[in-house]
Amino acid sequence: MSNSFGKLFRFSIFGQSHAPAIGVIIEGLPSGFEIDVEKLSAFLARRAPGGRYATSRKEPDAPEFIAGLVDGKTCGAPVTAIIKNTNTRSSDYEYMRHIPRPGHADFAAMVKYGPSRDYSGGGQFSGRLTAPLCIAGGIAMQLLEKRGVSVGSRILSIGGERDEEKMFELIDKARADGDSVGGVIECTVSGLYPGVGEPMFDGLENRIAQAVFGVPAVKGIEFGAGFESAGMLGSECNDPFYLDDEGKVRTRGNNHGGILGGISSGMPIVFRVAIKPTPSIAKEQPSVNMERKENCTLQVRGRHDPCIVPRALPCIEAAAAAAIYDLILESER
Ligand SMILES: Cc1cc2nc3c(=O)[nH]c(=O)nc-3n(C[C@H](O)[C@H](O)[C@H](O)COP(=O)(O)O)c2cc1C
Numbered sequence: 609m610s611n612s613f614g615k616l617f618r619f620s621i622f623g624q625s626h627a628p629a630i631g632v633i634i635e636g637l638p639s640g641f642e643i644d645v646e647k648l649s650a651f652l653a654r655r656a657p658g659g660r661y662a663t664s665r666k667e668p669d670a671p672e673f674i675a676g677l678v679d680g681k682t683c684g685a686p687v688t689a690i691i692k693n694t695n696t697r698s699s700d701y702e703y704m705r706h707i708p709r710p711g712h713a714d715f716a717a718m719v720k721y722g723p724s725r726d727y728s729g730g731g732q733f734s735g736r737l738t739a740p741l742c743i744a745g746g747i748a749m750q751l752l753e754k755r756g757v758s759v760g761s762r763i764l765s766i767g768g769e770r771d772e773e774k775m776f777e778l779i780d781k782a783r784a785d786g787d788s789v790g791g792v793i794e795c796t797v798s799g800l801y802p803g804v805g806e807p808m809f810d811g812l813e814n815r816i817a818q819a820v821f822g823v824p825a826v827k828g829i830e831f832g833a834g835f836e837s838a839g840m841l842g843s844e845c846n847d848p849f850y851l852d853d854e855g856k857v858r859t860r861g862n863n864h865g866g867i868l869g870g871i872s873s874g875m876p877i878v879f880r881v882a883i884k885p886t887p888s889i890a891k892e893q894p895s896v897n898m899e900r901k902e903n904c905t906l907q908v909r910g911r912h913d914p915c916i917v918p919r920a921l922p923c924i925e926a927a928a929a930a931a932i933y934d935l936i937l938e939s940e941r
Contacts, residue, residue: 611732613819614930616937619744623693625729625736626701631690632740634676634747636937639684643677644750651746654922655738657911669739689743693736700910701728706899707906711887713824718898735824735916738923745926748933757799757932759925763917764880766791783914786890790825791917793881795924797932800866802857802874804932804939811870812877815935819927820881825916826924828882832865847875877932883920888912 612620616636623630649670656669669691676687704727708714713733717725725731749759766775767782767789775791782789805812817829837845840863847859859875866877888908895906913919 613744613822614934616941617748617930617934619740619930621737621740621744623690623737623740624726624731625734626693626731627726629690629692630737630740631688632743634687634689634744636934637676637682637687637747638751639682641682641751642680643673643682643687643747645671645673645680647750648743648746651749651922651926652739652742655742655919657913657919671743687747689740691739691743701730703906703909704728706897707895707904708898709887709906709908710893710895711884729910733824735913735919738823738920738926741822741930742922742926745929746922748929749925752929752933752936755799755936757797757936759795759797759929759932761793761795761921761925763921764792764794766915766917779915782885788886788889788912788914789917790827790883790885791915793883793917793921793924795879795881795928797866797877797928800872800874800877800932800936802872804935805867805869805871806935806938807870810935810938812867812872812932812935813870815931816877816879816928819931820879820924823881823920823923823927825884825886825920826881827884829879831867831877831879833863834865834880837863877928879928881920881924883917886913886916 611622612618614636618636619632619634621632652669652671671689671691673687673689676682676685704714708718712730714727717731717733752759763775764770767778769775769778778789813831820826820829833840833845845863847861847864849857849859852858856874859873862875862878864873865879866873866875888910890908892905892907895904897904
């Protein structure tokens with residue numbers, strides 16, 4: 609089982625969608641660090657349900673720090689935060705005991721964990737588990753900011769559409785049709801100095817990808833020019849070096865996405881993430897009743913986003929921040 613990420617900045621996520629609480633235990637924070645809780649709450653609010661394009665499950669996602677802080681400052685013990693699950697309607701999910709939702713983790717969880725699994729609200733596979741990820745990543749972001757490193761993201765497209773108004777029209781249409789849409793997020797990390805990242809299996813790309821795939825519904829990631837670079841000539845793809853006015857080595861263009869050999873080049877780290885459409889849709893879909901061993905149809909009930917992409921933005925930032933902060937600590941060892 610791996611609900612943990614990181615080597616020196618290490619965190620473990622626990623809980624299920626309808627358990628009494630979800631949370632995170634974080635190790636590797638410097639002692640005496642004051643977490644800006646207001647800022648962290650504002651970060652978590654970007655992920656929380658509610659708003660025009662989100663599910664009607666409304667929960668404030670207020671983190672409660674139950675260990676590791678004294679007078680608001682880290683004391684060296686693991687920092688542990690929980691978020692209570694208050695708005696659960698498990699009856700919405702009773703049908704999922706035997707009938708897996710196409711596109712969701714239900715079938716895989718049935719096979720792997722058997723009848724004891726927690727299927728309610730998607731159990732441990734719920735998008736809700738990205739709230740504790742945002743606590744760990746939000747704290748990593750605050751530590752990165754102290755080092756002049758900032759992490760930001762934006763929506764590049766929804767359902768293949770890049771025009772903002774059209775993107776949101778597509779979401780509205782999907783909702784009205786009982787359907788869902790996916791999209792692409794672009795994340796940029798600025799201010800990271802050159803030399804962060806380890807070779808081969810622990811490079812920035814490896815670790816960022818590992819963390820980002822911890823966000824459910826992520827189906828792809830590309831760095832810099834990514835898949836487009838496969839069709840370029842070397843002379844087009846290479847980013848030429850030059851010395852800037854301060855004598856720093858920079859590149860013209862950033863097809864390499866700020867990473868060379870798994871190690872930061874000093875240019876902004878840029879990567880894009882493909883988020884699939886929300887699996888739970890109101891439209892009728894074929895599935896299998898696993899108890900009766902017969903084909904059936906399924907109409908998903910419960911409260912689900914017609915598009916996960918807007919709420920996934922802080923999750924991707926959190927994953928990137930955690931991976932990068934961990935690698936910074938490794939490079940400073
Ligand atoms: C912020 C967020 C919210 C999500 N909300 C839902 C949801 O309401 N309904 C749903 O079916 N899937 C939702 N998901 C996606 C599922 O959790 C995910 O597709 C499922 O666990 C299967 O994992 P996979 O898509 O990575 O294979 C959400 C994901 C994120 C990141």
